[in-house]
Amino acid sequence: MARLQIRNLEKTYANTFKAVHGINLDVKDGEFMVLVGPSGCAKSTTLRMIAGLESISGGEIVIGDRVVNRLQPGARGIAMVFQNYALYPHMKVRKNLSFGLRLMRTPKAEIERKTAEVARILEIEPLLDRLPKELSGGQAQRVALGRALIKQPEVFLFDEPLSNLDAKLRASMRVRITDLHKRLKAEGLSSTVVYVTHDQTEAMTMGDRICVMKDGHIMQVADPKTLYDKPANAFVAGFIGSPEMNLVEGRLEGARFHLGAQAVTLPAELMARLKPHSGRVTLGIRPQHLGVNEGPGLQAQVVGAEFMGHEVVLHLAVDGVRLVAVLPAADYAGLDHGAMVNLTLDPGMTHVFDETGANISLAQSH
Amino acid sequence: MSNVETRMPLSAVAPAKPMAHSRADRRAEQVQTFVRYALLIAVGFVMLYPLLWLVGASFKTNSEIFGSIGFIPEAPTLDGYRKGWETSTPYTFGRFFWNTFLIILPKTIFTAISCAVVAYGFARFEFPGKKVLFASLIATLLLPNVVTRIPQYILFREMGWLDSYLPLWVPSAFAGDAFFVFMLVQFLRAIPRDMEEAARVDGANSFQTLIYIVVPMLLPALISVALFQFMWTMNDFLGPLIYLSSVESFPVSLALKLSIDTTEAFDWNRILAMSVLALLPALIVFFIAQRYFIEGISAGGVKG
Known part of the structure; x- marks a missing residue:
């Protein structure tokens, strides 16, 4: 054969x-x-x-x-x-x-x-x-x-x-x-x-x-x-998917992820599958998995929006770090340039990559 | 629909120019065209005049040839052709044409074959010493022909090839014409390799790839090579002069000279008539293959 x-x-x-x-x-x-x-x-x-x-x-x-x-x-x-x-x-x-x-x-x-x-x-x-x-x-x-x-x-x-x-x-x-x-x-x-x-x-x-x-x-x-x-590393994570996955460098201390002046507590579900690690990491989350104004989270400012018909690609800035979120066109109202929003992470779809780029948040599935 | 819409504003702008103006413009254009063509025709005529005169004079009587500058014969006669064809030798001009053909045929065919093979090798394969070999090929291009004449003559004398056609075409059968190899290499470089790779995946070996894929794609260039070789061989005077000594094996180029040598009072109309005939094969072949010829040169030249 x-x-x-x-x-x-x-x-x-x-x-x-x-x-x-x-x-x-x-x-x-x-x-x-x-x-x-x-x-x-x-x-x-x-x-x-x-x-x-x-x-x-x-x-x-x-x-x-x-x-x-x-x-x-x-x-x-x-x-x-x-x-x-x-x-x-x-x-x-x-x-x-x-x-x-x-x-x-x-x-x-x-x-x-x-x-x-x-x-x-x-x-x-x-x-x-x-x-x-x-x-x-x-x-x-x-x-x-x-x-x-x-x-x-x-x-x-x-x-x-x-x-x-x-x-x-x-x-x-x-x-x-x-x-x-x-x-x-x-x-x-x-x-x-x-x-x-x-x-x-x-x-x-x-x-x-x-x-x-x-x-x-x-x-x-x-x-x-x-x-x-479940991308094995940051390269695959960034290469597959459109728009590209957000890859944000920051510092991990315990369950707190520090991004610029802000910090966010990583959900317990994510922490459970995370290999013990602290120091510099890259947080990866797809634009589709970023929650906009669904609860308290990272403070971000809207810096642009692309209307695609059924959805909107929202360009955001968190202390100068650029992020992209995709949300249904129906939820777009009021998110004009300059508006402040709260970003939440979908715990099941958030990845953490170490300095070498390897995904350290797959622990349980492997 | 959209076509009409976009065209509308354009046509609306055009008539804005007054009619009288455009008529004057057209007038000026016509004059310009006339002058341009008149000039071109005049220069073209001057360039072609020797050729026209040659053709005209071949129908003149001997006395008329030097009597007038015009190219239209006063009393056209085929005398030059009839007597010229007979020649002053035991052979007719037909024999000389046949001799030329006997040189041209193997030379052209083997040039095309050998140059295609060698060019394929240079363009598509990596082998030790390729750069040096290709450099020496180009170097022979730059070498004046004359310097190799004597060593070559001695070589062929040792081989006992004097007074035969072999020295005239055998070197070409081993891709001796560096220019043609170079031309084909350039042409091949412009052809993507994908087709040859596809052929290899289809199971063809290098030789089958050459025959079934490369040669058909090279055809325009190969036709140019054959045509060049045909014309250059037809016109070659020095080669036959050096290697051939018996009149019975003379090609046309030598035979033309022969009629000048042997006749005391030159019968110019015979020589001119035969010159016209000698021009014909190359002209005919050129016009038949013109399309490929130009395609071959330009494709090789532009992309190479």
């Missing part, structure tokens, strides 16, 4: 720049794994190493039960969808789809059958006799998807496949790809996916599990909900 294992994978470039620092990742058979991170976090490099397009400096990549380190890309049982489609410009769509099969000297009848099937699944039948330059972005991306699908690989690799599409098309392609994945899985076909993106919406909506990367290190691997609710 098509399980993908990455063991102590390293990448060092000729100029001694180390891009990937001994990462370990286990992608289960049939799993949709998303690699996400800011640009330069080596997510694409990792994917290209899995594909065999980039040499491996250390560690192992195992697909199924084969170590594929030294295998050519074509022999690894993978198929890849590229960011800019990478369709062969001089071949009609039909030939683009079947290029891999023709190289393998697949019988003609089988090529035709598979081409027709893939074209039907992706609804590109009318495009089969067109050249890539006669396709729109979305069509080209579907053909690129078809070229991967037709090979029935063990592992599908996607390298930011939707980033060249406009927002609307991106949303529909997202659904199309996840549907396709479910369908392959239901039919018992190989459907292990490694999907690289820098877009957290894509990551959250598509991934069975998400691997958040930063500077060649894996920060956390978890399902979307865990990632959102």
